[in-house]
Every structure is written in C-alpha cells, then in structure tokens.
Amino acid sequence: MIIIGIDTAIRKTGYGVIDMRTNGSFRILDCGLIRNAASLPHSECLRRLAGGIRELVSSFKPEAASIESAFVSRNVKTAMILSLARGAVITALAECGVPAFEYSPKSAKRAATGLGEADKSQVASIMANLGGLDVSQIPDDATDALALAFCHGNLALRSAGGLVRPPVPI
Amino acid sequence: MIIIGIDTAIRKTGYGVIDMRTNGSFRILDCGLIRNAASLPHSECLRRLAGGIRELVSSFKPEAASIESAFVSRNVKTAMILSLARGAVITALAECGVPAFEYSPKSAKRAATGLGEADKSQVASIMANLGGLDVSQIPDDATDALALAFCHGNLALRSAGGLVRPPVPI
Numbered sequence: 231m232i233i234i235g236i237d238t239a240i241r242k243t244g245y246g247v248i249d250m251r252t253n254g255s256f257r258i259l260d261c262g263l264i265r266n267a268a269s270l271p272h273s274e275c276l277r278r279l280a281g282g283i284r285e286l287v288s289s290f291k292p293e294a295a296s297i298e299s300a301f302v303s304r305n306v307k308t309a310m311i312l313s314l315a316r317g318a319v320i321t322a323l324a325e326c327g328v329p330a331f332e333y334s335p336k337s338a339k340r341a342a343t344g345l346g347e348a349d350k351s352q353v354a355s356i357m358a359n360l361g362g363l364d365v366s367q368i369p370d371d372a373t374d375a376l377a378l379a380f381c382h383g384n385l386a387l388r389s390a391g392g393l394v395r396p397p398v399p400i
Numbered sequence: 401m402i403i404i405g406i407d408t409a410i411r412k413t414g415y416g417v418i419d420m421r422t423n424g425s426f427r428i429l430d431c432g433l434i435r436n437a438a439s440l441p442h443s444e445c446l447r448r449l450a451g452g453i454r455e456l457v458s459s460f461k462p463e464a465a466s467i468e469s470a471f472v473s474r475n476v477k478t479a480m481i482l483s484l485a486r487g488a489v490i491t492a493l494a495e496c497g498v499p500a501f502e503y504s505p506k507s508a509k510r511a512a513t514g515l516g517e518a519d520k521s522q523v524a525s526i527m528a529n530l531g532g533l534d535v536s537q538i539p540d541d542a543t544d545a546l547a548l549a550f551c552h553g554n555l556a557l558r559s560a561g562g563l564v565r566p567p568v569p570i
Contacts, residue, residue, distance in 0.1 A: 279491075280491045310470055318490075
C-alpha cells in the first residue's frame, strides 16, 4: 500500500512516500520538500504546491494521503495562511482521486516512535531505520511527513485486521 | 475588460462575471452559485469549487478575478474552513493564469452603491440597474460577487487613468 504523507506549510511543505507492507514494515520511495521563496506571492505558492502534489501523485500513484490536521493556532492569521495551503493540497489530492486522512502531529509521532513529544531527529532516525534508509538521506522537514504516512499505514493495517475502526477521509 | 467576482464559502460560493466598459458601465455576462450539499465532505467541496471556477474561467476568459479578502473571524474554526475554500479558489485561478485581487465586503459594497453598509437587496438592485438586468434575474448570493467584480473594474479603470495606484494581485 503506497501512502504519501504531507506536512503542509505555505513556504516549506515536507512530503514522504512509503510502500507499507502487510507485516508493518515499509520502504521509503521518496521524501523531500516543496519550497516557495519568501518573495513569491501567495497565489504562486499555492499553484506550485498543488502542482508539486499532482506530480508526486502521478509518479507514485498513492492509494491514500496522510496530512497533518489543522491545529487551532492562537495566531489566527497564521492559521488562515496555513489553511490556504491545506486548501491547495486537499484540492489537488481530491482532483487526483486520492483520499486524504488527517492526523495530529502528536498521533503521527506517537505512531512512529511511541512518543507524542519526540523531536525531529528521533523521528528521522526511527523512520530511516524502519524504512531502510541512511538517516542523512532524509531532509529535516520530511521526517514529519514520513511519520504521517507511517501513522496512516499503521492504522490502515490495524483496521484491516479488525483491531480498530477504519479511518474516515476528510 | 472581463472580470469575475467570487464570494467564496465552502457550501455556497457566489460568482458574477461582468464586462466592464471604459466609460465605467458594464454588462453582466453570468452570475450564480456553486453549491455544495451539507452532506459532502470538505475534500469534495473543494474539488467541486476548483472545478467550477475552472469552468467559468474557460467559458468567459476573465482578465482578472476579484475575491473577498479574508476576514479575521472571532470563530477560528470558521475562519479556517473559509480559508480552505479560498485556497481551492486561489489555486484554480493561479493555475488558469488569472490574477486575483482581494477586496473587503465593505469596499465592494461602497464601490457598488456608495455605502459600505448596504444590504444585499440594495446591492442587487443597483448592480441589476447598472448591469442591464432585471433584479429578479440575480440570485441572492451572487450580488456580493457582482459588487466585487465591479469594485475591481472600477479601481482598474481609475488606475489606468492615473487617478490611483494599480491594485496588486495576491
């Protein structure tokens, strides 16, 4: 089961594509960043973001996408700009027919490391280890995206085994 | 100059397409609503919204889009859902190469009626009159979209005449 994890932000979106095996192990197919220079207007950031997601979907044909749930920031303006970017990502996924599932950063980290409060380097080293990569090959901001993909893969396997209810796409 | 005005919302997005003449009058080419049933998940609402905007752009080839600026609601959750929908709309416009300009509802109403606090029926009757339509032909929720389109057209004309600075796309 191929899953794309996406850690969305207007300027720097991390992604990670994994091939989840039925025994719970996985292989990392790709991970990286979609960057938008600070000088770009929002409309261009959203266009590049949606285009990047479409390219990844067309290359890897994921069965599902796992994205970070919207957190309610105390800074409303920040939350609204993040939501614009999430809108671009969810639209691109929906247009490609890829169901999107939301998980909190805490759930993703807990699934990946057993700890909801793990830091980026802990997540990276565990993901690299499980995914059969050298940790130096994982860009810093792609670790959370890999953890999101793994979190969904894990839940999908457990629900297929009847252990938990199947997750509902957004 | 053909302009599309869009009053975005996740469940009911109003649109209005006008052909603005250099003398400041205009013709209404189309106006209506993109509706999403309450039962649809967000991802499907965004897909339908982006698809609807693309269809309108391909039919009318607008030179510019005029959208409502994001208001900072006291309800953060509402603001975030509206921003998702705005993300879908701005992405679709950017992918079609249509520059988008933002105006507050107040600016749009003031441009249309001279009053920032005008109600929907006042906006509708003035827009119908200026745009050469019977007011009964304008759906209720499309009036704000028509006012947004007119607001941008007005400003574009004034800036072309050197009276004000040209508006900056988002």
